[in-house]
Amino acid sequence: MRISIFGLGYVGAVTTACFAREGHEVVGVDIDESKLDLIRSGRSPIVEEGLSELIAEGVREDRIRVTRNSLDAVQQTEASLICVGTPSRRNGSLDLSIVTQVAAHLGSALKEKNSGHLVIFRSTVLPGTVNQTLIPMLEEHSGKQEGRDFHVCFNPEFLREGSSIKDFYNPPFTVAGVRQDGVASILRSLYERVQAPFLTTTVEAAEMIKCTCNTFHALKIAFANEIGNLCKALQIDSHEVMGIFCQDTKLNLAPVYLKPGFAFGGSCLPKDLRAIEFQSRNLALDLPVIRSILPSNALQIERAIEMVLDTGKRRVSLMGLSFKPGTDDLRESPLVVLAERLLGKGLKLKIFDDHVSLARLVGSNKRYIEHEIPHLSRLMVESLKELFNHAEVIIVGNKTSGFAAAVRELGTAQHIVIDLARITDNPSLHDNYHGICW
Numbered sequence: 001m002r003i004s005i006f007g008l009g010y011v012g013a014v015t016t017a018c019f020a021r022e023g024h025e026v027v028g029v030d031i032d033e034s035k036l037d038l039i040r041s042g043r044s045p046i047v048e049e050g051l052s053e054l055i056a057e058g059v060r061e062d063r064i065r066v067t068r069n070s071l072d073a074v075q076q077t078e079a080s081l082i083c084v085g086t087p088s089r090r091n092g093s094l095d096l097s098i099v100t101q102v103a104a105h106l107g108s109a110l111k112e113k114n115s116g117h118l119v120i121f122r123s124t125v126l127p128g129t130v131n132q133t134l135i136p137m138l139e140e141h142s143g144k145q146e147g148r149d150f151h152v153c154f155n156p157e158f159l160r161e162g163s164s165i166k167d168f169y170n171p172p173f174t175v176a177g178v179r180q181d182g183v184a185s186i187l188r189s190l191y192e193r194v195q196a197p198f199l200t201t202t203v204e205a206a207e208m209i210k211c212t213c214n215t216f217h218a219l220k221i222a223f224a225n226e227i228g229n230l231c232k233a234l235q236i237d238s239h240e241v242m243g244i245f246c247q248d249t250k251l252n253l254a255p256v257y258l259k260p261g262f263a264f265g266g267s268c269l270p271k272d273l274r275a276i277e278f279q280s281r282n283l284a285l286d287l288p289v290i291r292s293i294l295p296s297n298a299l300q301i302e303r304a305i306e307m308v309l310d311t312g313k314r315r316v317s318l319m320g321l322s323f324k325p326g327t328d329d330l331r332e333s334p335l336v337v338l339a340e341r342l343l344g345k346g347l348k349l350k351i352f353d354d355h356v357s358l359a360r361l362v363g364s365n366k367r368y369i370e371h372e373i374p375h376l377s378r379l380m381v382e383s384l385k386e387l388f389n390h391a392e393v394i395i396v397g398n399k400t401s402g403f404a405a406a407v408r409e410l411g412t413a414q415h416i417v418i419d420l421a422r423i424t425d426n427p428s429l430h431d432n433y434h435g436i437c438w
Contacts, residue, residue: 001190003027004073006102007084008035008066010046010164011122011157015083017044017051018168020058022193027073028066036066050165074109079118079186081155082106086123096133099123103134107141110150117150118186122157124214127207130154130177146179153178153187154203156210173197177206219289226287230276233283260437262397262420263300263334265323270294270332301334304395304420304436305341311416313392314348319384319406320397320421321353321376328355330368335397339376351380352387354400384410391415396423 001024005016008030016039020026030036035045042056058064067073074080084102086094099121110117119138121130135146146152154177159167174191176184176198184200191198201209224242231238245252264270273294280287308316323333330336342349356369357380369377381387384402388394388410396403396419404423411417416432424433 001025001079002077003190004029004077004080006030006070006073006080006082006106007098007123008032008039008045009083009085010048010161011159012081012083013039013044013046013055014048014051014159014164014168015081015122015157016064017054017058018165019190020061020063021054024063024190025077026058026064027077028064029068029070029073030066031068033068036068039064039066048161048164054165070105071109071112074106074113074117077117079120079190080106081120081122083122083157086125094124094126094129096125096129099125100133100137103137104141107138110138110142110144118183119150119152120187121152121154124156124210125207126211127204129207130203131179151180151183151186152203153183154206155187156206156213158210158213169194171196173199175206175209176200177203179203222289226289229285230280230283230287233285259422261422262304262436263297265332265334265337266329267331270297297334300436301337301341304338304418305345307418307434307436308342308347308393308395309345311393311418313416314346315390315392316342316347316349316395317387317391317393318342318349318351318395318397319353319387319403320400321351321356321380322398325398325400326355328353330356330373336373336376338395338397339379340373343375343379348390349379350387350390351376352382352384353380356380357382388415393418396421399423 003019003024004027005012005019006029008016008028012028012030016026016028028036028039038045039055039059042052042059044052044055055064082099082102084098086096086099089095106119121134125134130152135152138150138152139146142150144150156175156177158171171194173196174194176187178184178187178200179202184198188198227242228238231241248254251257273290277287277291277294280290318335318339321333321335321339322329323331323335339349339351381390384406388406392414393416394407394411396407396417399421403421407417407423411430413430413432417430417434419433419435422435422438
């Protein structure tokens, strides 16, 4: 494929070299003559191991050429990749001046082109930027319509400085954020020799995926550093601790806990977090990332309360009371906190939880129920049918077996469903279905 790459900084230079190596004809576009001269001479405009050799090979075999002329680049290629920077402003927002300027130039070039063209944005932007800012600019300057005269997609990059060439060929995945079904196949052909899953999603989701990845990477570094600081104060080898920690690929380095939903609870997580915070205070250590976890968790309970109150309804039914399905454990259950807060707001509440009903008669939680939450125990009903008959609002607290089927079979369009556990992957269950964070 013949492609043009706008912006020959770090990402653009690596992308140019690697696509040329794969046999594509690449036209690099930049306004910096020094970068263009370096590439023309077969040298890299940035310091990156192995990049100069790839660029020299591409130039020598006439698969790489460079220009300042956007019109020339667009006329001679089938697709354009936008790889310019989006630096941070003082207020934290992204400076889009360069990427919007490129979009304007690209739009003017598309105006003169008689055939279709694919515009691939790789620059990191916030969700909504491509659809709300960049596509309108392309349409304004081209006088053409996206989806008919040209197509746009978002293809985030996951390149790390120092290992970018290896990352290009061995990414965790390739993400294609597209607006039309057929566009993904064109992008897929660019990456046909890259051995990684090719994932198609919406443009907005692709934009968010890049931001999410970088945020999580930053969080991991900050978390590891705070654990390291605590270990040093306790004279423990932090690298040994984190080395063993990382060997757990079932829970620690795994998708198990990375599913948006309701607050955590139970007998372990809240207790151990408070203990770590207590010890850090005794050591005069400030661990802001770790310290923020419990307040963030509490805010998720507040979010659920606000969702219920916003309905304006008074009769509320809660499906589940234990902190997670398959257990009768009510210790520090966020659903217990939710139930008590709703009662405090004067709502009429009924609760169903099969496991907790059994625990009222026998089991380790019997004493807890009798002494700590007898008022909630009296609100429990014996069947889901009774629960639904009471309800104007149904809160799904966890993924207990049978809850999803009950919502489908017993629920009606008159019931407002607030789902804290994502019992369905079909958010259009009905107009009154609301997920807590989806």
